[in-house]
Every structure is written in C-alpha cells, then in structure tokens.
Amino acid sequence: QQQVKQSPQSLIVQKGGISIMNCAYENTAFDYFPWYQQFPGKGPALLIAIRPDVSEKKEGRFTISFNKSAKQFSLHIMDSQPGDSATYFCAAGTQGGSEKLVFGKGMKLTVNP
Amino acid sequence: DAGITQSPRHKVTETGTPVTLRCHQTENHRYMYWYRQDPGHGLRLIHYSYGVKDTDKGEVSDGYSVSRSKTEDFLLTLESATSSQTSVYFCAISEGGQARGEAFFGQGTRLTVV
Numbered sequence: 001q002q003q004v005k006q007s008p009q010s011l012i013v014q015k016g017g018i019s020i021m022n023c024a025y026e027n028t029a030f031d032y033f034p035w036y037q038q039f040p041g042k043g044p045a046l047l048i049a050i051r052p053d054v055s056e057k058k059e060g061r062f063t064i065s066f067n068k069s070a071k072q073f074s075l076h077i078m079d080s081q082p083g084d085s086a087t088y089f090c091a092a093g094t095q096g097g098s099e100k101l102v103f104g105k106g107m108k109l110t111v112n113p
Numbered sequence: 114d115a116g117i118t119q120s121p122r123h124k125v126t127e128t129g130t131p132v133t134l135r136c137h138q139t140e141n142h143r144y145m146y147w148y149r150q151d152p153g154h155g156l157r158l159i160h161y162s163y164g165v166k167d168t169d170k171g172e173v174s175d176g177y178s179v180s181r182s183k184t185e186d187f188l189l190t191l192e193s194a195t196s197s198q199t200s201v202y203f204c205a206i207s208e209g210g211q212a213r214g215e216a217f218f219g220q221g222t223r224l225t226v227v
Contacts (some may be wrong), residue, residue: 006155031212032212032213034215041220041221042220042221043117043203043205043218043219043220043221044156044203044218045217045218046215046216049215089155089156091211093211093212094212095210095212095213099144099161099163099207099210099211099212099213100146100158100161100171100210100211100212101211101212101216103155103156103157104155105153105154105155106155106156
C-alpha cells in the first residue's frame, strides 16, 4: 500500500512558466511534509518543507500548499528555469513517532529554454 | 555539503557474491539510512540506524543486512547478490530523525549484478 502518491510522473514546462506537482497521503498521523530535489547523478536534497500548522510556505520561487482536510500537499515553482530541471520527491513523516520518511515515487521536471 | 561519503561509487559484481557498501559521515549525526532508487519506484528504505548497534528494517530489507559499529560508519551488505538488487543505493544521515528535520544524502553507489 503506497502511503504517499505523487502526480504527475513527469512534467514539461516552458521557461518562465509555473510547475505544479501534487502529493496525496493516507496516514493522518503524518505531520511533516518535505519536498526533495534530485539532479542527475546526485543524491536528493531538501528543497522546502511544511508542517500542518500552516497552509502555505514560500521560499523564493518555491511554494508548498497544504490541505489537511483533503490530505494533499503541492509544490509550485514560479518562473520555472532550465536549472530547475530535476526529479522532485514528496515525502511525509511523523515527528513524534517513526524516525523515517515515506517518499513518493518522484516526478521528473523538464523546463525547456 | 554535509560530510557523507559512499564507497564504492560504482561496482559490478556477479550473482551470488557478497557485496558490502560503505557509508561514512563526519557530521556525528545519530540517524543513518540506506535507500535504493529504481525507475518507477522512487526511493525505498532498506534499513536504518538510530544509534551505534541500533538498527531496524525498512520496506525492502529482504536480502540485505546492515551494521553500525561506530557512529560514523553504516555498512550495507548483500549476502548473496541477485540481479534484482541492481540499483542505485543512497545513504542518508539525519541529526534528529528525518521527520524532525533535514536529511542529507550521499552521492550514491551504482551497483550492477550480472
């Protein structure tokens, strides 16, 4: 049973456009929701994360939106750049319980110049 | 960059042979993790450690064992490699647990079992 479902699997956008990727989770005990970014040949790196006490968090061009009732969260990349081309993983975890995250299957973003 | 070193970076081995991958950290983080990454499956946790000699299984632990005899080193062993274990393996570290803060990943080890 997949606890974190990520969509779409891949996305192609033009430079300057908005990239949107979504995740849905099942376990209502999750209370930490990060997005990791991975460039080819590299390990994933934390991009941005949110906790359920807020509905939105913005860091530069990257915004996480969180909908607790729908059990969904999304990542928006504004003014997408070719350098944003990477694989993005959403994840979920429980601060007070397990020490590990559950990752989605990843989404490959391609930003065309 | 967090001080994580995975070795080897690439390895080709034959079916049935034992293989050990090493993860070495210089950050003195308590938690260490081993993942495998495969197309269409994302990142799947194999084993993790929450302290020296304290380890637990992840979702795909069959065929793998781990050991952590000191804080800085976390070893992943494939007792008898199979072709299904061909994958890219990532080590990660975290100071207080992945759900409490940032996890730092190594550069990965590409393992091919022929």
